[in-house]
Amino acid sequence: MSSPALVRHPEDGMPAPAIAEPGPAPAVITPPTTPPSFGAHALRWYRLNRAGLRAIAIGVISLLAFLLVWHLLTTFRVVFFVRFTNVPSPLAVYASFTKAIHDPKFLLHVLLSCRRIFFGFSLAAIVAVPLGLIMGRFKLIHEIIFPVAEVLRPIPAIAWVPMAIMLWPTNEQSIVYITFLGSFFPILVNTLHGMSLVDPVLVRAAQCLGARERSIFREVYFPASLPHIFTGLTVGMGVAWVSLIAAEMISGQYGIGYFTWEAYSLVQYADIALGMIAIGVLGLGSSMLIRGAGQLVMPWRTR
Amino acid sequence: MSEIVVRAPQGHIEVKNFSLSYDSIEGPVEAVTETQIHVKPGEFVSIVGPSGCGKSTLLNAVAGFLKPTTGIVTVDGEKVNGPSAERGMVFQQYSLFPWKTVRENVEFGLKMRGMPRSQRERAARTLLGLAGLEAFEKHYPEKLSGGMKQRVGIVRALATGPKVLLLDEPFGALDAQTRVIMQQILTNMWQRLKISVLFVTHDIDEAIFLSDRVYCMTARPGSIKAEIPIPLERPRQQSMMMSSEFLALRRGLMSLIREESLKAMGGEITDLGMQGLNIELHGASLADVI
Numbered sequence: 369m370s371s372p373a374l375v376r377h378p379e380d381g382m383p384a385p386a387i388a389e390p391g392p393a394p395a396v397i398t399p400p401t402t403p404p405s406f407g408a409h410a411l412r413w414y415r416l417n418r419a420g421l422r423a424i425a426i427g428v429i430s431l432l433a434f435l436l437v438w439h440l441l442t443t444f445r446v447v448f449f450v451r452f453t454n455v456p457s458p459l460a461v462y463a464s465f466t467k468a469i470h471d472p473k474f475l476l477h478v479l480l481s482c483r484r485i486f487f488g489f490s491l492a493a494i495v496a497v498p499l500g501l502i503m504g505r506f507k508l509i510h511e512i513i514f515p516v517a518e519v520l521r522p523i524p525a526i527a528w529v530p531m532a533i534m535l536w537p538t539n540e541q542s543i544v545y546i547t548f549l550g551s552f553f554p555i556l557v558n559t560l561h562g563m564s565l566v567d568p569v570l571v572r573a574a575q576c577l578g579a580r581e582r583s584i585f586r587e588v589y590f591p592a593s594l595p596h597i598f599t600g601l602t603v604g605m606g607v608a609w610v611s612l613i614a615a616e617m618i619s620g621q622y623g624i625g626y627f628t629w630e631a632y633s634l635v636q637y638a639d640i641a642l643g644m645i646a647i648g649v650l651g652l653g654s655s656m657l658i659r660g661a662g663q664l665v666m667p668w669r670t671r
Numbered sequence: 672m673s674e675i676v677v678r679a680p681q682g683h684i685e686v687k688n689f690s691l692s693y694d695s696i697e698g699p700v701e702a703v704t705e706t707q708i709h710v711k712p713g714e715f716v717s718i719v720g721p722s723g724c725g726k727s728t729l730l731n732a733v734a735g736f737l738k739p740t741t742g743i744v745t746v747d748g749e750k751v752n753g754p755s756a757e758r759g760m761v762f763q764q765y766s767l768f769p770w771k772t773v774r775e776n777v778e779f780g781l782k783m784r785g786m787p788r789s790q791r792e793r794a795a796r797t798l799l800g801l802a803g804l805e806a807f808e809k810h811y812p813e814k815l816s817g818g819m820k821q822r823v824g825i826v827r828a829l830a831t832g833p834k835v836l837l838l839d840e841p842f843g844a845l846d847a848q849t850r851v852i853m854q855q856i857l858t859n860m861w862q863r864l865k866i867s868v869l870f871v872t873h874d875i876d877e878a879i880f881l882s883d884r885v886y887c888m889t890a891r892p893g894s895i896k897a898e899i900p901i902p903l904e905r906p907r908q909q910s911m912m913m914s915s916e917f918l919a920l921r922r923g924l925m926s927l928i929r930e931e932s933l934k935a936m937g938g939e940i941t942d943l944g945m946q947g948l949n950i951e952l953h954g955a956s957l958a959d960v961i
């Protein structure tokens with residue numbers, strides 16, 4: 369009954385006002401004694417998710433428009449301040465993508481980059497979060513460590529490359545170290561920030577319920593700081609990728625950053641764009657993982 | 672083992688020769704001075720006074736969060752040295768743990784005491800049932816209304832069976848209707864548990880309606896200006912707030928507070944303030960004077 373109105377434009381920015389009018393309305397209000405028909409159910413789902421569907425529809429359209437503009441710029445080799453003469457077209461990039469996913473070497477590049485991120489980032493999280501919590505709680509430790517952290521923090525991870533190569537016996541270790549450094553400080557700083565914002569009244573509430581120092585730490589300070597810890601992890605993950613790609617371009621032999629740089633040296637222009645897109649997708653995927661973990665760990669914040 | 676410990680009344684609070692100064696750049700700020708109060712076991716006592724007069728300071732000292740500059744705070748003869756589960760506290764800002772569900776909030780004190788999970792779950796459910804909150808046990812506090820949050824706050828403070836319950840303007844953020852309901856709930860719980868209550872408020876009606884005795888504080892530095900017994904019979908009904916007895920108490924307290932509020936605002940102690948002058952006797956029963 370109501371399906372025609374429904375199917376007509378699921379991605380229409382402005383749905384016809386007729387949808388909200390009397391026709392389907394009684395079906396929605398029917399008491400739960402009679403199981404709602406599929407049509408009514410679908411209609412209700414549509415109404416609840418209208419804003420989301422709209423956003424998806426517009427998002428898809430704008431991505432397609434982006435691809436189209438890219439395509440036009442490259443097929444007509446536009447030169448207008450920037451030169452699109454050698455820029456690969458989307459189709460060329462797609463072709464090299466289909467080739468690359470069957471190429472074990474490309475997959476190895478991706479895998480190695482992911483492994484470096486995993487180790488570098490995990491180590492940073494394992495060190496920075498507890499350090500931040502302890503610094504936030506114990507003044508003396510804060511006073512000792514904070515000045516050192518403040519001096520080292522402004523140094524971009526890339527500036528560490530020569531030093532890292534000297535410090536670590538293998539190339540692999542120095543790249544992981546760079547990745548570690550990149551994500552370490554955002555995580556530490558945000559954890560500290562979270563600790564400084566813990567509501568002292570909640571600490572008092574815990575104290576007069578019989579909580580001692582250790583329990584207060586575990587039951588109040590830690591969960592209260594979690595939102596900021598996850599902000600730190602998200603930012604840290606972004607910086608980890610930035611640092612990793614730079615390190616790989618400078619000193620790598622493998623990895624997606626190295627792949628992208630190598631493609632330039634080998635004049636395989638389509639692979640440059642492929643490398644860039646791969647980096648973007650991997651970065652997006654890893655930050656989505658963190659967001660998902662955050663929702664798992666902080667169920668009280670999901671709305 | 673019964674979950675709610677009902678025992679012989681205890682929780683005798685005594686505050687003697689109490690004063691408390693905060694340190695600040697301009698030197699010590701005397702918040703409370705020369706104060707004596709007491710709460711007998713099972714008694715419901717309120718403290719009223721103009722804002723900034725040191726009510727919270729006094730209550731926090733009883734809770735053990737602040738050390739008196741001079742004097743001593745004891746509960747059942749034992750000196751208060753720091754916060755403890757023996758003295759439950761309810762805060763104006765509810766102060767529920769946002770990361771814990773309603774039931775986990777109520778369980779918190781029992782968990783700290785080392786009670787096994789299944790046992791404390793059962794205890795928390797019983798308590799939540801008494802407060803009409805069992806349907807919300809799995810909700811996070813953020814999803815609750817202010818009145819529900821504060822009911823959870825009270826239940827949480829009572830779960831460990833404290834000797835005394837301290838409340839700092841607990842209903843100050845609630846609308847008038849909810850406040851009346853909360854006052855009833857608090858009265859019921861107090862009578863059932865036979866616990867001593869020290870209740871801070873700036874709402875005179877609330878203080879009279881709930882209390883056995885009301886202390887009225889002076890403007891800063893706060894001290895006790897008057898102590899007023901409330902002889903209204905219990906159980907108290909909402910309708911009593913219209914009785915001549917209630918209104919007389921109200922009028923007396925009103926003028927006491929107005930005088931102090933004017934002082935707190937920086938003077939103008941003219942005719943308005945004078946009206947209440949003849950009842951400014953510390954310790955005298957206001958009802959007698961009127």
Ligand SMILES: Nc1ncnc2c1ncn2[C@@H]1O[C@H](COP(=O)(O)OP(=O)(O)O)[C@@H](O)[C@H]1O
Nearest residue numbers: 693695700702722723724725726727728729891
């Ligand atoms: N930490 C503090 N440092 C300095 N002065 C304070 C501090 N806390 C409260 N005061 C002052 O002490 C006085 C009493 O405060 P408080 O007990 O909170 O009053 P009330 O609860 O009656 O409104 C106020 O004038 C306030 O400005």
Ligand SMILES: [Mg+2]
Nearest residue numbers: 726727728839
């Ligand atoms: Mg106060």
